Amino acid sequence: xxxxxxxxxxxxxxxxxxxxxxxxxxxxxxxxxxxxxxNSKWVSPNGQFAFGFYPLxxxxxxxxLWFDSVIPKTxxxxxxxxxxxxxxxxxxxxxxxxxxxxxxxxRKNVLWLSKYADKVAEAAMLDNGNFVxxxxxxxxIWQSFHYPMDTLLPGQRLMTNSNIxxxxxxxxxxxxxFELSMQKDGNLVLYTVxxxxxxxxxxxxxxxxxxxxxxxxxxxxxSI
Numbered sequence: 001x002x003x004x005x006x007x008x009x010x011x012x013x014x015x016x017x018x019x020x021x022x023x024x025x026x027x028x029x030x031x032x033x034x035x036x037x038x039n040s041k042w043v044s045p046n047g048q049f050a051f052g053f054y055p056l057x058x059x060x061x062x063x064x065l066w067f068d069s070v071i072p073k074t075x076x077x078x079x080x081x082x083x084x085x086x087x088x089x090x091x092x093x094x095x096x097x098x099x100x101x102x103x104x105x106x107r108k109n110v111l112w113l114s115k116y117a118d119k120v121a122e123a124a125m126l127d128n129g130n131f132v133x134x135x136x137x138x139x140x141i142w143q144s145f146h147y148p149m150d151t152l153l154p155g156q157r158l159m160t161n162s163n164i165x166x167x168x169x170x171x172x173x174x175x176x177x178f179e180l181s182m183q184k185d186g187n188l189v190l191y192t193v194x195x196x197x198x199x200x201x202x203x204x205x206x207x208x209x210x211x212x213x214x215x216x217x218x219x220x221x222x223s224i
Contacts, residue, residue, distance in 0.1 A: 027134075028123040034094040036061045043068055046127045051144075052094070054078070056171055060087045063094055063103055063112070064173070065131055065144055075173065076129060076151045077144050079103065079112050083165075083175035086111050096123050101133060101142075116142040129153040149173070158182045165193070 028042055034052045041052030050068035053061040054075050062085050064078030078085055091106035098120055102113040114133065121136040130153075133142040145156045148164045158164060161184050166176035179191045179199055188206035191199035 028096060028125070030096055030098055030120065030122065032096045032123075036088075036090045036092065041068070042123075042125045042131075044125045044127050044129070048127065049076075049125060049129045051125045051131045053088075053092075056087060059089060061090070061092070062087055062173060065125075065129065076153060077147075077149050078173045080147075080149070080174070081112055085173040096120065096133075114142045128155050130156070150176075160184045 032042075034040055034042070036053040036055075041050040043050045048067065048069050049065060050073075051065045052063070054064045054066055054073075055061050062075075062078045064075050066073050066075045080086070086103065088103065088105065088111065092104065092111070094101070094103050100113045100116075101120070101123065103111045105111060116133065118135045118139075118141045120133050120141065121138075123131070123133050125131050129144075131144040132140045135141050145153075146159075148156065148158060148162070150164055150167050152158060152164065158180075160182055163179050163181040165180070166178040168174045168176045175193070177193050179193050181189050181191060181199070183189055189202045190204040191202050193199050
C-alpha cells in the first residue's frame with residue numbers, strides 16, 4: 001500500500017513538472033498572426049524577451065527579437081534576406097502556418113519566410129531568448145539561435161563554419177564591415193568585409209585549436 005502511494009505521488013509530481021514546463025513555453029498556435037498596429041509581439045514567459053515587430057521609426061519596423069524588460073528595448077536579432085534587413089510598414093503581417101513562418105506586405109507579397117523541411121505544429125518564445133518552431137513530436141525544426149546576427153545570447157553557440165557580423169549602423173541592421181568567423185579548422189577569426197559582402201584579410205585570430213567545433217556563451221558571460 002505504501003509503495004502504491006509513493007508511486008501515485010511520483011506520477012503527480014511528474015505531471016506537475018510537465019505542466020510547469022509547458023506553461024513556461026507559452027506555445028504559439030498555428031494561424032497566429034502579428035502586425036505592427038495590433039498584437040505586435042510574442043513575449044517569453046519570464047518577460048525578458050519578445051519576438052515580433054520592432055519599431056525603427058514611427059512608420060517603419062523590422063521583424064526581430066529584443067530584450068523586452070529593459071529601456072531602451074535592445075534588438076538582439078532580426079530576420080535578414082541576403083544579409084540585408086527588411087524594413088516594413090504598419091500594414092505588413094507575420095503569420096505562422098503549418099508550412100512556414102512568413103512575413104508579408106499589405107499586397108500579400110512574401111518578403112521573408114523561415115526554411116525547414118518538416119511541418120510546423122507550434123512555435124515558442126523561450127526564456128533564453130531563442131524563438132523556435134516545433135513539429136508534432138515537439139522537436140525543434142527551426143530556431144533563431146541557428147542564425148546569429150551581431151549578438152550571442154547566453155547558451156547560444158556559434159557553430160563551425162558560422163559567423164556573426166556587425167550591423168551597418170544603429171538603425172540599419174544589415175551586415176556591416178566586420179565579421180567574426182568560427183572556422184572549421186578550429187580557428188576563431190575576425191575579418192573586415194568589403195562593401196560587396198566578401199571578407200578581406202583577417203586582422204585578428206584566436207589561434208587554431210584542436211577539437212573545437214563551436215564558440216559557446218555561458219551564463220557567466222564568458223565564451224568557451
